[in-house]
Amino acid sequence: MANWKVTLLRPDEEHGFSSFQDGVFLLFFFPGWWFLMSYKDYIKWERMPSTWCPGCGIGIVLKYAAMAIDELKIPKEDVVVVSGIGCSGRSAGYFDVESLHGLHGRALAMAEGVKRGNRKLKVVVISGDGDLLGIGGNHLLHTSRRNVEMCVICINNEIYGMTGGQMSPTTKKGTVTLTSPEGSPYNPVNAQGLITSNKDHFYARSSVFHLNHLKKSIQEGISRGGFSFIEVISYCIENNGRRLGFKDAPEMLDLIRKNYKVNPSPAGKLGDLELGIVKT
């Protein structure tokens, strides 16, 4: 608790708090204290710079997830962020709330334990495509079926970034990776199909370029009151992009801009290159 107050009220240029006491006063006596908060209060700035490569898409998701939570005015003490293992899995540790960084593939199982252990908590899971759709696929199938309330943000960079660039379940057919030197022989997993096969579902696809849409999707997901899955189209410059001939991160981002279009009212299903929300 003490920790939380100190971090929340750390004097910074945006809030202009002059002292810790001011902050405590505002916190307890000014009922609208959260108007003074910004997404920045949800992030552990003392841990920056992050472990991510310059230009990586994961940082964008970190920021917009924090923004989404902040704008929903969920008190920090009620938020728990859970991650699995991978570059994306490092996200949890940068949130200035209680956070868990568990085993590769098991984020959902641990998150379900957290939620069922204390239903007051708002649980947000941030992890990678390999983590959630590969090694953790079985848990995704069943946690979504049980419709446990949590918002799962899957950062899909179509690769195993952390381990150097191996084929992931979302790698597109034909893509060269360390474990598919001849090009991936398989079609990628259909996350939308998997999630929407549940009678009760919330599936959103967004991207690290379509930021407003990303934030809105996360907000809707968190507010749903059940299981929500948000696939965020991202990219990995260092362990995938360069091998594929991309010069830098903006080039990859630009491809997302060109390829994906938001469909504000999809009829039950999103096309392969559409972003939007499919829900019951």
Place this chain on the structure above:
Amino acid sequence: MKELLMGNHAVALGALKAGMTFFAGYPITPASEIMHFLANKGIEFVHTEDEIAAANMIVGSSLSGRKSMTSTSGPGMSLMQEAIGLGHMMEVPMVIVNVQRVGPSTGMPTLPAQGDILQAKHGSHGDYTQIVFYPNSVEECYRYAIEAFNASEESRSPVIFLMDGFVGHLMETVDLDAIPCAIVPRTIPGLGGGNRHFTGLLSKNGIPCTMNSDYYREWFQKMKSKATSVSDRYNFFEYLRGDDAKTLIIAFGIVSRVVLPLIGKYSLFRPIRMFPVLEKELKEIASGYERIIVVEMNDGQYKGEIERVLKRDVEGISLIGGDLDPTVVGEKIEGLSNGKLESYPTEAR
């Protein structure tokens, strides 16, 4: 009130008594009765998709503030190993019950065994200090389930509760109300309100610290002495002295019940806290005996531990295969004592 109870039900009752309010598990013989029993006891109960989920789920539920348990047998125990290591790294109190059956693999599902002793000690990768209990009666299933929760709270680490299919399915009359028990309350604040970071990486105050070898050694020492000093307060064992006995039998779980008729001519040392091995007690007691025979339903797993601790020759009888005939066990011990059998007569009965 006296009642007829099954070992598996007694563990569940002990857990409830200890304050467990979260159970996650996956069905498996011979442990399923534990989860059947807990399915309608008003606690948070999850029949998960697999044992991996169960073990990871109780890491989460324990951190969020509930005393938590899972139960399984060999195949499920193998699946849980990674999460047990996570529990040690994150310092999570949790209890894992393993009602042992014959392995490896699917093995002989309905027959009891003691083949997961070393797995209990060191099943997850890396070094860690595991506390393990092993009762031998229905009453003890209840009593030591409570102690398992207590020890896990105090040590803030996963505690493994070993049983065997025999003890799990044993029916005995017990009076649970007559069993005295002290309950250790929760030792960590539940999730919410702070900004703690729990990670499976080596970390210092929640910040990953994965390249600092000196810090690893410092952390490891701290963890080890924590587990050891807590387990010192849980040094449960039974010692039955036979008058003029020159041979000490070491047995645990159901085997310790089967050898009972021989005690008198022999003495019995029965560890209940299997790990960390009761070194001090063992050394003291063993020093009075010419021979030591470890009788266990595996190929000498605990015998190795005893030899390591006592640094002397120890004989063993290995009762593998899942059947347990008191006459045969008696004959083997006699045969070994009078030199007619060699140590480790595993071949024929």
